[in-house]
Amino acid sequence: MFVGPAGDGQRIKLVNSALFVAQVGLAVDAVRLAGSMGITEEQILAAVQHGSGGSRALSAVAWIGASAVGTRLAELMSKDVSVVRAVALRGKRQGRSCLDEGDARDRPMTSLISCMVHD
Numbered sequence: 605m606f607v608g609p610a611g612d613g614q615r616i617k618l619v620n621s622a623l624f625v626a627q628v629g630l631a632v633d634a635v636r637l638a639g640s641m642g643i644t645e646e647q648i649l650a651a652v653q654h655g656s657g658g659s660r661a662l663s664a665v666a667w668i669g670a671s672a673v674g675t676r677l678a679e680l681m682s683k684d685v686s687v688v689r690a691v692a693l694r695g696k697r698q699g700r701s702c703l704d705e706g707d708a709r710d711r712p713m714t715s716l717i718s719c720m721v722h723d
Contacts, residue, residue, distance in 0.1 A: 618691075621684035627661030628673060635670040645670055 607613050631649075634657070638648035649666040652658060668676050 618684055618687055621681060622688045624661050625677075625681050625685055627659055628665060628677060631659075631662045631665040632670045632673060635665065 607616050634652065635645050635648055639645065649662065649670075653662055653666060664677070665673050
């Protein structure tokens with residue numbers, strides 16, 4: 605798929621990876637929420653995949669398991685996540701980010717994306 609001039613493909617991949625990691629985190633949180641309401645991981649993941657919350661990220665959580673998905677995907681996604689964090693920190697240094705120093709390392713991906721977009 606052609607996406608534009610040189611470099612656009614890399615930036616699109618970075619945004620896609622950030623979105624995937626954020627969605628995986630939300631899926632894991634959804635499993636925890638369901639568990640607090642007496643719904644098993646298997647029940648919630650099977651049901652949500654057929655609803656509006658279904659996604660490739662949710663399928664990955666269902667396939668790998670909520671407790672293991674972070675470890676399994678960390679190797680694949682760590683480089684892209686590091687780049688997203690670096691971009692967020694660069695925005696902070698240029699006065700365009702809602703991050704505090706040292707904050708990017710501890711923030712969930714959804715929060716990093718929000719900081720980068722809204723500032």
